Amino acid sequence: MKFLSTLAALALVTMEVSAHGYVPQIKIGNQYIAGWDITKDPYSNPRPSRVVRGTKLDSGFISDVTSKDITCSIGNSALPPAPITATVAAGQTVSMLWNTWPLGHYGPGDMNYMAKCQGSCSSFKGDSGSPWFKISQQAFSNGVWAADEVARNNFTSVVTIPKNIAPGEYLLRHEILALHSGSSLGGAQFYPVCVQLTVTGGGSLAPSGLSFPGTYKQNDPSILFNVYQGDAVNQKYAPPGGPVASGLQF
Numbered sequence: 001m002k003f004l005s006t007l008a009a010l011a012l013v014t015m016e017v018s019a020h021g022y023v024p025q026i027k028i029g030n031q032y033i034a035g036w037d038i039t040k041d042p043y044s045n046p047r048p049s050r051v052v053r054g055t056k057l058d059s060g061f062i063s064d065v066t067s068k069d070i071t072c073s074i075g076n077s078a079l080p081p082a083p084i085t086a087t088v089a090a091g092q093t094v095s096m097l098w099n100t101w102p103l104g105h106y107g108p109g110d111m112n113y114m115a116k117c118q119g120s121c122s123s124f125k126g127d128s129g130s131p132w133f134k135i136s137q138q139a140f141s142n143g144v145w146a147a148d149e150v151a152r153n154n155f156t157s158v159v160t161i162p163k164n165i166a167p168g169e170y171l172l173r174h175e176i177l178a179l180h181s182g183s184s185l186g187g188a189q190f191y192p193v194c195v196q197l198t199v200t201g202g203g204s205l206a207p208s209g210l211s212f213p214g215t216y217k218q219n220d221p222s223i224l225f226n227v228y229q230g231d232a233v234n235q236k237y238a239p240p241g242g243p244v245a246s247g248l249q250f
């Protein structure tokens with residue numbers, strides 16, 4: 001019985017894996033750095049230290065914007081952060097290398113937020129107060145949703161770290177929002193991923209003001225949105241979370 005239920009659980013995990021994506025690797029400069037591999041890392045004992053915050057066993061979505069999983073990824077709120085960061089110079093790029101991403105999960109992508117870790121990222125959950133600020137976002141251009149762009153671009157999304165933020169440890173919260181079921185309340189699917197970074201160089205800008213959970217509302221017109229009602233540009237669609245923080249330089 002135990003064996004059978006394990007098999008059934010594995011089958012479910014496999015279905016989720018093929019359905020969505022996760023970030024098993026990132027790239028900074030020409031260096032590849034291990035992310036969180038849901039096929040291996042959750043099963044390793046002790047739990048491996050990764051710069052990408054861990055998830056539970058699947059790559060499923062978050063639909064409840066008030067859940068503490070909305071901060072960093074599904075199942076992450078129950079996991080302690082790892083004691084490591086990846087080093088990136090302010091102004092440099094971090095490539096998020098998703099293992100896969102399905103076409104047709106219409107919605108915004110390249111939604112990137114940062115939060116300065118109070119103390120060290122290893123003891124900072126980022127799920128209270130308003131430490132977050134938005135650094136970039138993409139919605140819809142040339143008839144293509146940004147989420148589909150990830151699928152077309154070898155499942156890769158490139159994030160530029162602002163040149164003039166203060167150096168130190170940060171969480172980078174990278175997110176795809178799938179709205180193919182977004183016309184009903186609670187139908188939007190959030191796929192956030194957090195990376196623990198040490199930013200070097202930089203300047204003195206220290207933006208904040210957004211909260212996860214908190215900033216997103218289930219009935220926000222950017223979240224409760226029908227992607228099938230016509231061209232998103234004509235609908236004046238804007239991603240949730242407001243504009244990019246002011247004063248950032250790239």
Ligand SMILES: *[C@@H]1O[C@H](CO)[C@@H](O)[C@H](O)[C@H]1NC(C)=O
Pocket residue numbers: 025097098154156
């Ligand atoms: C696609 O991304 C993978 C890493 O996720 C990389 O190894 C591969 O070289 C990339 N392919 C192309 C054509 O860029």
Ligand SMILES: [Cu+2]
Pocket residue numbers: 019020105178189
């Ligand atoms: Cu899906």
